[in-house]
Amino acid sequence: MKVFDRIRDSQQLRDDERMFVDVVRDLVRDKIAPRAEGYDRDEAFPWDNVRDMNALGLNAVFIPADYGGVELSYGCYLMLVEEISKGCASTGVIWATNFHGIKPVIDFGTDEQKRRFLPPIADGGLVSLAITEETGGSDATQMRTSFRPDGDEIVVNGTKIFITNGDVADLHLLFGKWKEIEDPRRAISAVVVEKGTPGLRVGRKEEKLGHRASSTVELVFEDCRVPRRNLIGAPGDGLSILFGALNTSRPSVAAQALGIARAAFDDGVAYINQRQAFGRRVIDFQGIQFMVADMAARLAMTEAWMFHVARLLESGVSDVAIEASILKLSASDLAMEIASNAVQLHGGYGYIKGVRVERLFRDAKLTQIWEGTNQIQRVHIGRAFVERKNGR
Numbered sequence: 001m002k003v004f005d006r007i008r009d010s011q012q013l014r015d016d017e018r019m020f021v022d023v024v025r026d027l028v029r030d031k032i033a034p035r036a037e038g039y040d041r042d043e044a045f046p047w048d049n050v051r052d053m054n055a056l057g058l059n060a061v062f063i064p065a066d067y068g069g070v071e072l073s074y075g076c077y078l079m080l081v082e083e084i085s086k087g088c089a090s091t092g093v094i095w096a097t098n099f100h101g102i103k104p105v106i107d108f109g110t111d112e113q114k115r116r117f118l119p120p121i122a123d124g125g126l127v128s129l130a131i132t133e134e135t136g137g138s139d140a141t142q143m144r145t146s147f148r149p150d151g152d153e154i155v156v157n158g159t160k161i162f163i164t165n166g167d168v169a170d171l172h173l174l175f176g177k178w179k180e181i182e183d184p185r186r187a188i189s190a191v192v193v194e195k196g197t198p199g200l201r202v203g204r205k206e207e208k209l210g211h212r213a214s215s216t217v218e219l220v221f222e223d224c225r226v227p228r229r230n231l232i233g234a235p236g237d238g239l240s241i242l243f244g245a246l247n248t249s250r251p252s253v254a255a256q257a258l259g260i261a262r263a264a265f266d267d268g269v270a271y272i273n274q275r276q277a278f279g280r281r282v283i284d285f286q287g288i289q290f291m292v293a294d295m296a297a298r299l300a301m302t303e304a305w306m307f308h309v310a311r312l313l314e315s316g317v318s319d320v321a322i323e324a325s326i327l328k329l330s331a332s333d334l335a336m337e338i339a340s341n342a343v344q345l346h347g348g349y350g351y352i353k354g355v356r357v358e359r360l361f362r363d364a365k366l367t368q369i370w371e372g373t374n375q376i377q378r379v380h381i382g383r384a385f386v387e388r389k390n391g392r
């Protein structure tokens with residue numbers, strides 16, 4: 001559809017980026033999308049997709065060239081997340097989680113840390129980002145995982161829950177509290193934990209409503225000794241690292257939601273263009289056209305906002321937290337609404353396994369929950385408009 005193509009064109013990708021997006025789009029059409037139903041049904045990790053994406057060097061697009069990458073623009077990265085998620089939301093989030101987990105190392109790691117950690121990820125390694133605990137999801141400051149310094153090591157104890165890629169990741173970016181710092185907010189720190197470190201084990205694996213091909217697990221740390229040189233930043237830098245990371249991970253989750261939204265929109269519109277009722281195509285009813293118009297309008301505006309946020313970040317603006325929250329909130333609510341409408345437009349068939357909108361409906365829900373629930377996004381956005389008086 002020309003309207004959506006023009007929004008993408010406004011992003012003005014370089015020629016090499018445009019060609020790469022085309023190559024990834026072909027991979028999604030020929031391999032990733034056809035496999036999605038099977039992976040979802042079997043709740044199986046999509047290793048074939050990961051292998052195919054690694055054969056194209058997809059991880060390298062977010063790793064700086066000095067550390068083995070072939071970095072593309074952030075706007076191009078978001079476009080790729082959207083494309084992959086259109087074909088398979090689980091695969092989209094597995095790949096995006098690599099970015100979410102490694103980006104703080106790129107932004108806050110030392111040169112020595114980047115030399116150790118980035119090249120294997122550029123080559124296709126998997127990453128997890130471990131924040132959530134039973135005591136702290138929306139309020140991450142309630143996490144209890146402890147980091148106790150002991151000479152050249154940090155002794156980690158605690159349990160993380162709901163960790164995407166947790167059982168398959170080569171590196172985990174782990175948040176916990178530095179024992180020697182009393183203030184619970186200032187104690188939050190971040191370390192990289194490598195796969196196979198003694199004292200780290202994978203606990204329960206969750207069965208899920210949607211995103212069934214991505215794995216979501218508990219990570220248990222029992223006197224797990226991590227080299228102190230894996231600490232990112234200084235002890236207590238964790239919260240600012242976390243907030244910095246959200247500026248790029250929230251738009252990334254929004255791109256994933258937009259991939260789901262766009263797939264649902266395309267399927268819904270294609271179906272009503274051929275389905276007949278009362279001697280007419282369903283799309284010929286004005287009540288239905290109004291539904292399509294509302295979805296198209298919000299899709300176009302949200303997609304344009306996504307590229308606005310990308311351009312802000314690319315031009316070096318760093319305080320984009322509110323713009324990123326607006327994007328995450330809008331894209332994920334839209335994904336849920338369009339997926340629900342797409343099921344409705346399919347009538348009874350929309351409720352049946354094997355019809356893609358049924359899966360998209362289940363996949364869409366998560367986008368409103370993770371990376372900060374949509375209530376939390378509203379809290380951040382609303383607060384930004386509260387005028388401060390008397391320094392309060």
Ligand SMILES: Cc1cc2nc3c(=O)[nH]c(=O)nc-3n(C[C@H](O)[C@H](O)[C@H](O)COP(=O)(O)OP(=O)(O)OC[C@H]3O[C@@H](n4cnc5c(N)ncnc54)[C@H](O)[C@@H]3O)c2cc1C
Pocket residue numbers: 097128129130131132136137138139161162163164165208211216366369370371372373374375376379
């Ligand atoms: C499939 C899946 C994958 C995930 N992957 C990861 C991952 O890779 N890494 C990771 O660290 N975490 C991950 N998470 C965790 C996810 O980020 C959290 O579930 C989410 O942040 C919500 O936290 P919670 O589940 O503790 O809910 P709670 O914080 O307990 O929230 C419960 C309800 O209260 C509402 N609420 C809370 N505070 C407020 C408030 N101030 N105002 C209004 N409403 C409020 C929430 O919006 C929600 O509706 C994943 C979760 C799932 C389900």
